[in-house]
Amino acid sequence: MTQLVVGILLFLGLHSISIIAEDSRNALVARIGLVAWQALYSILSLAGIVLIVRGYAAARADSVILYVPALWMRHSAMLLMMFVFPLLLSTYLPGRIKTAFKHPTLVAVKTWAFAHLLANGGLHDLILFGAFLAWAVVDRISYRYRAPRPPREFPPSRWNDMITIVGGLAIYAIFLRGGHAWLTGMPLPWALP
Numbered sequence: 001m002t003q004l005v006v007g008i009l010l011f012l013g014l015h016s017i018s019i020i021a022e023d024s025r026n027a028l029v030a031r032i033g034l035v036a037w038q039a040l041y042s043i044l045s046l047a048g049i050v051l052i053v054r055g056y057a058a059a060r061a062d063s064v065i066l067y068v069p070a071l072w073m074r075h076s077a078m079l080l081m082m083f084v085f086p087l088l089l090s091t092y093l094p095g096r097i098k099t100a101f102k103h104p105t106l107v108a109v110k111t112w113a114f115a116h117l118l119a120n121g122g123l124h125d126l127i128l129f130g131a132f133l134a135w136a137v138v139d140r141i142s143y144r145y146r147a148p149r150p151p152r153e154f155p156p157s158r159w160n161d162m163i164t165i166v167g168g169l170a171i172y173a174i175f176l177r178g179g180h181a182w183l184t185g186m187p188l189p190w191a192l193p
Contacts, residue, residue: 006055007051008128008132010047010048010051016138019142066121069120069121084111086169087107088168093153095160114133
């Protein structure tokens with residue numbers, strides 16, 4: 001469990017620098033340069049992901065069950081997950097979806113985390129998905145007090161929303177047909193054959 005917690009602290013701590021110390025982050029970028037900052041940020045983020053994956057797998061092998069999700073909770077999670085991938089894509093394909101949700105990546109993270117809390121009842125699940133849900137809520141609130149840096153995105157197009165929906169649902173279908181098991185090692189017991 002320690003490895004999972006350290007990975008979460010590293011990954012979300014790094015992604016919280018703009019929330020808690022934006023001036024320090026900007027000063028560091030000015031001192032070492034944007035490319036060096038992005039390289040350091042990427043390496044440390046990857047290290048956090050590796051620790052999260054390894055720690056989650058280890059914690060899952062020796063899990064403490066807090067609750068057993070009802071079947072309707074698992075089905076609700078599947079329904080919620082259908083919206084996650086289009087929301088993520090809409091961050092980079094500006095259109096009506098991005099305008100409506102303002103910060104679609106944060107909405108996607110909150111939806112992903114909540115859906116996984118519905119479908120999984122272990123202590124390690126609560127720690128992982130609860131941390132991401134709390135972080136996304138705090139990050140969204142922090143946008144009221146700071147100027148966000150817009151992500152690099154494709155040019156606006158009338159087709160962006162269609163691409164977002166079709167592409168997002170295609171990724172969702174891939175996850176249903178084995179992508180989730182391949183990526184996480186956890187097969188979906190109710191997924192399509």
